[in-house]
Amino acid sequence: MKKVCMFGLGFVGLPLALSFAMRGCKVTGVDIDVNLVDELNRGITHHFETYQGKTIQEILREELAKGSFKAITDGLKAMEECDNIIVTVGIPVENYKSDITPLIEVCKTVGQGLKKGDLVLIRSTVIPGTTRNIIMPILERESGLKAGKDFYLAYSSERIAEGKAFDEFENMPAALAGIDEESTAKALELMSIVTKAPITQASSMEVVETAKVMENISRDVNIAMVNEFARFAKAMGLDIFEVIKVANTHKRVNLLTPGPGVGGYCLPNAVFYLLPKAEELNVKLDLLLTARRVNEEMPRFVADLVLRNLPVAPNQARIAALGLAMKDFSNDDRISPAHMVIKHLQNAGCTVKAFDPAVPSRYDYKVDTVEEAVKDAHGIVILARQTAIDFMNLDYYYRLMSKEGTPFIVDTKNIYQDDEWVTAKGFKLEKL
């Protein structure tokens, strides 16, 4: 039975910890968030993950009951009992600058608790070169041990999408490299407990770190392209979703789906992990930064679609925003474009009431029922799909909404395929 210590119990760390626990490992999860640790030990999590018909809440309670998972805040204590340490603490980005402090702090703790023979496996998304140039010296300094001689060190990128975490830990091909062959072999043995898909062993940790950042940026750039296409199609009076459907009949074309922007922790941050290294190496990232800007402009574009449909002056307008999550069917609203759309509308003077039953975070514009959001609103803007929001209940929404002008819907998610059905219900429909 392997003893695993998981640092960071967020969207990646918790389901990964439980994936090891379900497969017979004894897992101690460490997080500095006292409330989170307390909730987890009481079997509470707000994440939306499932595995083989069970919810993450059920899995958490089962593993707690079996004694194969527990959460604590004391990293040093956790490490006394474990010899496999996995780090999933991320690098936040503020004002276009990455802040590596949380990762450094966690590595200091790991270094202090490190014992001879331990394996440290980094799974956070990092600035290329971080594991060798920043993490390894911290671990060596804090522990007085030598990487490769006294302990093993490896990097493996994490590729899961929230909502599919359990399945993708198991079935998504992974990439891995250690500081030496033994570290790679140790990490491979550990990862293979959960990952059944092929695990590519790369020639260096830098290759895996860089590939991960580029994987994320490639999605950001591809989405920027279709978001720009959406703006063009709109000006042409064409339905972008139909245009994409037609374009994708070409066997070598695979356009992604446009939307109100690109949110979450991973994609918007990615280029700012490449940027510090690119500046150091004097390499320009013009295309990548332009793509980021295109995606950042989308919330303003969506807000303008709302504003141009207002039947009253913006400072008298009431808008219902449905869906706050950073993507469909998610509870994660970090860096969500929905918040940015709302900010633009508020700055223009509108009163916005937002509803998203999946998102646990509180905001002064967030209400608890769809009725509160829609009541007396002049228009609805749809920003994320959620199973608990019935977007087809248009008769109900129509009854609740203001009749000062024609009630309107701005649909950024292509929910309404049949425009005439929506207009027959009394709405003006504006698609992306």
Ligand SMILES: NC(=O)c1ccc[n+]([C@@H]2O[C@H](COP(=O)([O-])OP(=O)(O)OC[C@H]3O[C@@H](n4cnc5c(N)ncnc54)[C@H](O)[C@@H]3O)[C@@H](O)[C@H]2O)c1
């Ligand atoms: N969310 C995703 O879908 C996803 C997918 C692939 C990769 N990643 C990467 O995985 C990493 C984690 O992402 P996430 O979404 O799980 O982040 P998260 O914010 O949900 O979780 C990180 C956790 O680390 C904790 N933490 C911070 N400092 C700590 C410390 N010193 N000791 C212990 N815990 C500490 C935080 O309290 C938080 O609970 C990031 O590098 C991210 O880029 C995320």
